[in-house]
Amino acid sequence: MTTVLYTELLKCRRASILWIIAALIAIPSLISLFLGLGSLFVLNSPPKWSGFLVFSQSLINMLVGPPVFAMLASFLFAREYQEGTVNSIYLYPRHRASFFFGKLGILFLLIATTIIVIFLINLGMGFLFTKAPLTQDLFVGKVLELLKIIGLQFLLLPIAIVAGVLSRQIIAGIIVGIAGVTSSVILMIAATPLKYSVYNPYSFVTFIIDSPLESPLMIRGFGTLLTLSVLCTAISYYYYVSSDVHGAGV
Numbered sequence: 001m002t003t004v005l006y007t008e009l010l011k012c013r014r015a016s017i018l019w020i021i022a023a024l025i026a027i028p029s030l031i032s033l034f035l036g037l038g039s040l041f042v043l044n045s046p047p048k049w050s051g052f053l054v055f056s057q058s059l060i061n062m063l064v065g066p067p068v069f070a071m072l073a074s075f076l077f078a079r080e081y082q083e084g085t086v087n088s089i090y091l092y093p094r095h096r097a098s099f100f101f102g103k104l105g106i107l108f109l110l111i112a113t114t115i116i117v118i119f120l121i122n123l124g125m126g127f128l129f130t131k132a133p134l135t136q137d138l139f140v141g142k143v144l145e146l147l148k149i150i151g152l153q154f155l156l157l158p159i160a161i162v163a164g165v166l167s168r169q170i171i172a173g174i175i176v177g178i179a180g181v182t183s184s185v186i187l188m189i190a191a192t193p194l195k196y197s198v199y200n201p202y203s204f205v206t207f208i209i210d211s212p213l214e215s216p217l218m219i220r221g222f223g224t225l226l227t228l229s230v231l232c233t234a235i236s237y238y239y240y241v242s243s244d245v246h247g248a249g250v
Helices: 002-013 017-042 049-083 096-129 136-167 170-189 201-210 216-242
Strands: none
Touching: 017 049, 017 096, 049 096, 049 136, 049 170, 049 201, 096 136, 096 216, 136 170, 136 201, 136 216, 170 201, 201 216
């Protein structure tokens, strides 16, 4: 498994997808920088910690993260089919399941690294512009939210993965990610009651950050997300390990 992980990581290093990840890191970081400069020099008031830490996490969790991570997931699982190199993968003396779970491992690593780097950059911005001390309660709370965001974004990925595996097209996962975020925004603009919108996985990952998971509504929303994630993973796994590399049949 270690060899598979290393191989998949090397593929990512040579891919243009890393520039998209770099942009994902740069966008919220630059926005935080401009917010800090604007608050300090335009409003003549030092920004607060919540402005740096809350904004970047909300931006990643609700708008930017899902489509970019969906693109990354679809890229990893459909790339070999589009490039016509999928046959060479299965010449290795390893079961296809190793490649499937290896790709999942790389996805989790990339998501966690990206989100943590963004958090650390915004933490540095806060120390640079904010005069108030960072309280332990705020820091611990944001770290816990950070871990929650990583887990939730990873649970969303199988929705894009199943689209990429079934269609064998990278664009399919991208469309799924964009459609998911769009549906979440539409529900928000339409002021859809939480008791309905929580069943949309892309809306749920936004609501749960500031809500206790123990509430019945959040439990139902998490159950929907988890069920959909497991189901999509199972379907993707079945087709990935048993499908003919030349056709769409199994």
